[in-house]
Amino acid sequence: MKRLFVFSIFFSFLFSSFIYSQNRVLRAIKVTDAPVIDGVVDQVWDSATELNVQLGETYDVHNPASITDCNGCHSYNSTYTLKLKAVYTTDRIYMLAKWTDSTASLTRNGSWDFSTGSWTKPNSEQSEDRIALFFPIGQITGNPWNTGGCMAKCHMYYPTDTDPHVSSHGIIDDAWFESGKADMWHSKAGRGAAYLSASGSNLTVNSTTHEVTNGLFSMTGFIDDKWVGVWAHDSINGEDGGRYGDAGGSGYSHNRIGDKSRPKYMETAPSDFADAMVLTDIEITNGECVGDATTGVSDADANTYWANYATLSAIIPERILKAPIGSRGDIDFGAVWNNNEWTAEFSRVLKNNNDDDVQFDLNQKYTFGSATFENSRHGFEHRVSKMDTLIFDNAVKVDDFSENIPNSFKLLQNYPNPFNPSTVIEYQITKPMNVSINIYDVRGKLIKELLNEEKSSGNYSIVWNGKNNSGNLVAAGTYFYQIQSGETIKVMKMILLK
Numbered sequence: 001m002k003r004l005f006v007f008s009i010f011f012s013f014l015f016s017s018f019i020y021s022q023n024r025v026l027r028a029i030k031v032t033d034a035p036v037i038d039g040v041v042d043q044v045w046d047s048a049t050e051l052n053v054q055l056g057e058t059y060d061v062h063n064p065a066s067i068t069d070c071n072g073c074h075s076y077n078s079t080y081t082l083k084l085k086a087v088y089t090t091d092r093i094y095m096l097a098k099w100t101d102s103t104a105s106l107t108r109n110g111s112w113d114f115s116t117g118s119w120t121k122p123n124s125e126q127s128e129d130r131i132a133l134f135f136p137i138g139q140i141t142g143n144p145w146n147t148g149g150c151m152a153k154c155h156m157y158y159p160t161d162t163d164p165h166v167s168s169h170g171i172i173d174d175a176w177f178e179s180g181k182a183d184m185w186h187s188k189a190g191r192g193a194a195y196l197s198a199s200g201s202n203l204t205v206n207s208t209t210h211e212v213t214n215g216l217f218s219m220t221g222f223i224d225d226k227w228v229g230v231w232a233h234d235s236i237n238g239e240d241g242g243r244y245g246d247a248g249g250s251g252y253s254h255n256r257i258g259d260k261s262r263p264k265y266m267e268t269a270p271s272d273f274a275d276a277m278v279l280t281d282i283e284i285t286n287g288e289c290v291g292d293a294t295t296g297v298s299d300a301d302a303n304t305y306w307a308n309y310a311t312l313s314a315i316i317p318e319r320i321l322k323a324p325i326g327s328r329g330d331i332d333f334g335a336v337w338n339n340n341e342w343t344a345e346f347s348r349v350l351k352n353n354n355d356d357d358v359q360f361d362l363n364q365k366y367t368f369g370s371a372t373f374e375n376s377r378h379g380f381e382h383r384v385s386k387m388d389t390l391i392f393d394n395a396v397k398v399d400d401f402s403e404n405i406p407n408s409f410k411l412l413q414n415y416p417n418p419f420n421p422s423t424v425i426e427y428q429i430t431k432p433m434n435v436s437i438n439i440y441d442v443r444g445k446l447i448k449e450l451l452n453e454e455k456s457s458g459n460y461s462i463v464w465n466g467k468n469n470s471g472n473l474v475a476a477g478t479y480f481y482q483i484q485s486g487e488t489i490k491v492m493k494m495i496l497l498k
Contacts, residue, residue: 248326
């Protein structure tokens with residue numbers, strides 16, 4: 001009787017009319033104080049709901065031959081998860097990302113070493129740690145675009161005779177769109193990201209691979225912003241088939257002379273590992289480097305100054321970082337690697353009027369994909385997500401109908417709503433407690449027990465697939481979902497369409 005009374009109270013409330021095609025939603029929350037973009041989690045992020053994005057990868061990341069089998073990526077059931085949050089102000093959007101990574105690396109296969117008395121590039125199996133987000137612009141079509149984020153930027157090696165986009169170099173580093181365009185926010189450690197600052201503390205560095213294995217490494221700068229379009233052969237678009245530089249000026253140039261035999265510049269007295277691993281045009285202008293843009297660093301200078309790199313377990317980077325010009329510099333970026341976890345922050349104006357960048361309207365939803373990259377094995381460990389949806393909180397009605405309920409948990413409006421065939425229910429817990437979540441019909445009959453277990457404090461989501469406790473699909477209509485802990489109950493309404 002008590003349950004029926006509760007339902008009768010909520011039965012007349014309005015529900016959200018926004019329908020979403022995706023099962024997972026990243027909800028951007030309006031804030032007054034913007035977070036500082038430095039990879040340090042400010043208190044402002046506490047108000048944001050966290051989305052856990054499950055990543056997929058190849059079946060055996062330690063077996064290079066397995067890279068040709070895409071099923072591992074598309075199963076999205078790896079042990080890796082990307083955690084995302086989003087907030088916005090009147091004119092900017094901010095995104096926070098966290099993911100695990102056992103080492104931190106700025107090193108690429110093009111980085112320079114002089115330990116043997118001549119210039120070599122010993123790290124052929126490495127590529128920088130990175131994260132990428134993809135925002136389609138307009139209508140996207142094509143198979144296998146709908147299989148996940150990796151189709152906006154696929155980075156892997158194939159033998160050239162099995163490369164579906166046959167190339168002369170045996171690398172797939174492509175977008176596979178048949179039509180349409182997407183904005184790609186692509187952060188690479190050691191590229192533009194560290195232009196403004198790079199620092200480390202309590203670092204333990206592998207002297208052979210130059211990877212950080214313990215400590216804290218942080219950097220701030222700009223994103224390597226590109227746009228994704230219809231695939232083009234590498235004779236047209238190099239290794240980046242379907243990926244193009246945007247209308248702005250790049251945030252880096254190559255640190256190698258014309259014949260690629262030696263670096264253009266090296267620092268004479270890098271202050272620490274972070275300084276050594278980042279080379280900027282400012283350091284060159286200020287006279288902190290030796291070398292020449294045409295003839296490069298001489299063997300004599302290398303013999304004199306290489307010891308400073310060796311002492312720091314560092315290597316000379318393959319890029320010279322510089323301030324980007326135009327839309328390439330529109331996305332601010334800050335990241336921290338702290339003992340096996342990356343934390344990264346992005347910031348960009350909501351609308352910058354560039355036709356190769358997504359323009360955010362607070363009343364719209366935005367499909368996006370995610371990917372993270374392990375630095376080892378030069379891109380083989382490329383982990384990707386299904387497509388998710390970004391929404392802004394003013395575009396969705398979040399009703400909290402219950403009054404005088406202790407602020408120990410919060411139940412959010414399900415999404416999509418109305419839905420077919422599944423929907424996501426989000427809730428927030430402020431202290432450890434036993435939580436039950438149940439689905440009822442309009443008569444108060446229990447339809448589905450979704451959850452009944454102990455939960456620690458945090459943000460959670462759970463999916464209802466429209467089936468009852470017997471595993472059968474329920475009829476279209478109005479249903480209620482209830483969260484309960486002890487005597488505290490919250491109930492909200494949702495609509496199942498057929």
